[in-house]
Amino acid sequence: MKPARLSVKLGVTITAMSAVLVLLMAAFALAAIWRQLDIQARDGLTDKMAQVQHSLAEGSASIADIVLHPHNLRDQIIGHDNLTLVIMDSANPRKRLLTLGDQESTELPIPDPGSPVLEFQEVRSAEGHETLMAYQLMRLKSGQPILVMLTLDRKSDYTLLSAYVKSTLIALPLILLLVGGCAWWLVHRGLKPLRALSQVAESVSARDLSQRMKVQGLPEELSDLAHAVNFMLHRLDSDVQQLAQFSDDLAHELRTPMNNLMGTAQVTLSRERAPQEYRQVLESCTEELERLSRMVSQMLFLASVSQPSAPLTFSDVALHEEAARVAELFAVTADEKALSIALRGEATVSGDKLMIQRAISNLLSNAIRHGTSGSTVTLELSATADEVTLAVANTGEDIESRHLPHLFERFYRVNPGHARQQGGTGLGLAIVRSIMSLHEGRVTVESEPGRLTTFGLVFPRLA
Numbered sequence: 001m002k003p004a005r006l007s008v009k010l011g012v013t014i015t016a017m018s019a020v021l022v023l024l025m026a027a028f029a030l031a032a033i034w035r036q037l038d039i040q041a042r043d044g045l046t047d048k049m050a051q052v053q054h055s056l057a058e059g060s061a062s063i064a065d066i067v068l069h070p071h072n073l074r075d076q077i078i079g080h081d082n083l084t085l086v087i088m089d090s091a092n093p094r095k096r097l098l099t100l101g102d103q104e105s106t107e108l109p110i111p112d113p114g115s116p117v118l119e120f121q122e123v124r125s126a127e128g129h130e131t132l133m134a135y136q137l138m139r140l141k142s143g144q145p146i147l148v149m150l151t152l153d154r155k156s157d158y159t160l161l162s163a164y165v166k167s168t169l170i171a172l173p174l175i176l177l178l179v180g181g182c183a184w185w186l187v188h189r190g191l192k193p194l195r196a197l198s199q200v201a202e203s204v205s206a207r208d209l210s211q212r213m214k215v216q217g218l219p220e221e222l223s224d225l226a227h228a229v230n231f232m233l234h235r236l237d238s239d240v241q242q243l244a245q246f247s248d249d250l251a252h253e254l255r256t257p258m259n260n261l262m263g264t265a266q267v268t269l270s271r272e273r274a275p276q277e278y279r280q281v282l283e284s285c286t287e288e289l290e291r292l293s294r295m296v297s298q299m300l301f302l303a304s305v306s307q308p309s310a311p312l313t314f315s316d317v318a319l320h321e322e323a324a325r326v327a328e329l330f331a332v333t334a335d336e337k338a339l340s341i342a343l344r345g346e347a348t349v350s351g352d353k354l355m356i357q358r359a360i361s362n363l364l365s366n367a368i369r370h371g372t373s374g375s376t377v378t379l380e381l382s383a384t385a386d387e388v389t390l391a392v393a394n395t396g397e398d399i400e401s402r403h404l405p406h407l408f409e410r411f412y413r414v415n416p417g418h419a420r421q422q423g424g425t426g427l428g429l430a431i432v433r434s435i436m437s438l439h440e441g442r443v444t445v446e447s448e449p450g451r452l453t454t455f456g457l458v459f460p461r462l463a
């Protein structure tokens with residue numbers, strides 16, 4: 001089943017709650033009105049009874065007086081359509097001495113006549129009306145006891161109450177319609193930004209990640225969401241752009257050596273050649289293929305460093321030992337350029353030994369490649385309160401400052417043609433940066449016009 005729309009769901013829920021609320025309030029009001037009417041009726045009967053008592057005490061000496069001169073008593077109930085006065089002989093309660101008022105013919109239950117205190121009883125009259133009866137035992141001047149009953153027909157009270165219930169029942173659907181409509185409208189309006197969000201989401205694709213949600217004028221809860229979505233789109237956008245840039249660069253990087261290889265092979269095959277020539281061509285092709293294979297393995301390594309498949313387990317690494325080990329590996333290459341390698345300082349960091357070795361060797365190979373013959377390449381360890389730095393410095397052609405921000409990007413070379421000739425893939429520094437970010441550190445570069453170029457591996461200090 002299709003889930004109901006949020007606006008409809010909320011509208012219906014609020015309507016149901018309002019219905020319960022309105023009905024409860026109406027019931028309370030009904031009870032309060034009824035109580036008030038009851039109090040009024042009893043007060044009215046009490047007053048009237050006191051007047052009757054007064055009039056009997058003043059005017060009627062005996063039962064005969066009551067029967068022969070009832071006008072005093074009639075005055076008491078004149079103008080009160082809903083009042084009936086019945087006087088009975090208390091010795092013979094079945095015998096009515098006098099009946100005055102609206103329900104002269106009404107059969108009333110005969111109460112127990114023993115009490116001189118005013119009592120009330122609710123009875124239903126023969127016509128089916130709810131009636132409140134007050135009765136009291138009184139004595140005439142002669143001392144003769146009589147039973148006085150005063151009944152109030154409450155038809156008008158019931159009419160009032162039923163009018164109230166009727167109007168509530170008529171108003172209820174209208175109120176609910178209004179409440180439900182308003183609730184639906186409010187929710188529908190409140191959800192407008194979400195519809196805008198889904199529109200943005202629909203128009204976003206890998207081709208176009210430039211869409212952003214409007215944050216202005218949004219309520220706080222939704223503006224947080226909009227910010228988060230915009231931030232996510234921004235990150236996706238830059239990731240996708242990077243990916244596109246990377247595949248562009250990759251295709252470009254692979255095309256040149258492949259074209260070279262193909263051209264060389266085709267030219268060589270175009271005619272018969274001496275075995276010596278074939279050998280030379282194969283050697284140069286092998287060199288190019290070696291560079292290509294190095295590039296592929298560098299790329300694979302870079303991918304594994306950027307997105308490690310499993311969390312790395314770090315151990316304590318003595319940086320000076322690793323630097324010495326790498327320097328030893330490069331001793332022959334340095335010798336060929338008449339370069340010496342100097343190592344100063346000691347420090348230990350937490351990290352992955354092989355990765356740290358790789359970072360140092362990438363920097364050292366660059367320093368040797370770009371160092372002037374006869375100079376010294378230095379590896380210097382230093383520490384501050386929170387950081388340990390391994391600086392690799394060489395003298396040689398300085399790097400112009402406009403290149404510095406891009407140096408750690410994949411395939412970026414200061415002098416592409418020259419770097420390629422020297423077998424560089426342009427991935428060495430990108431790998432160094434990824435390794436350092438895995439270690440929560442960073443890599444720095446400074447190149448002075450005095451021709452000292454220094455790269456620094458900065459590690460956070462051991463906790």
Ligand SMILES: Nc1ncnc2c1ncn2[C@@H]1O[C@H](COP(=O)(O)OP(=O)(O)OP(=O)(O)O)[C@@H](O)[C@H]1O
Pocket residue numbers: 298362366367370394396397398399407412413414415419423424425426427428429430453
């Ligand atoms: N010590 C340095 N002195 C001068 N330029 C440098 C130095 N180190 C790096 N560079 C410049 O930075 C560029 C990028 O270096 P990177 O190590 O990433 O690539 P590469 O050395 O060309 O290739 P690979 O490291 O794969 O052999 C180099 O091409 C070079 O122009």
Ligand SMILES: [Mg+2]
Pocket residue numbers: 362365366424428429
């Ligand atoms: Mg390099």
